[in-house]
Amino acid sequence: MKKIQKSKKGFTLIEMVLVIAIIVILAAVLVMNIAGYINRAKNAAQSVSDHNNTLGQATQAIDNAM
DSSP states (O other), X not given: OOOOOOOOOSOOHHXXXXXXXXXXXXXHHHHHHHHHHHHHHHHHXXXXXXXXXXXXXXXXXXXXXX
């Protein structure tokens, strides 16, 4: 009597769904982190710009006083 051998040559549907779900979760976390980093970078750039404007005004006031 010959035994029938099952050959597993691919992924099952459940394995594929799990892999896709994990990738989607990781992508969502990545997008949220990137959005936070972008907001922090914009705030830092605005802070530097405000600081430079303040220094410019102080420099102009000193030049006008001389």
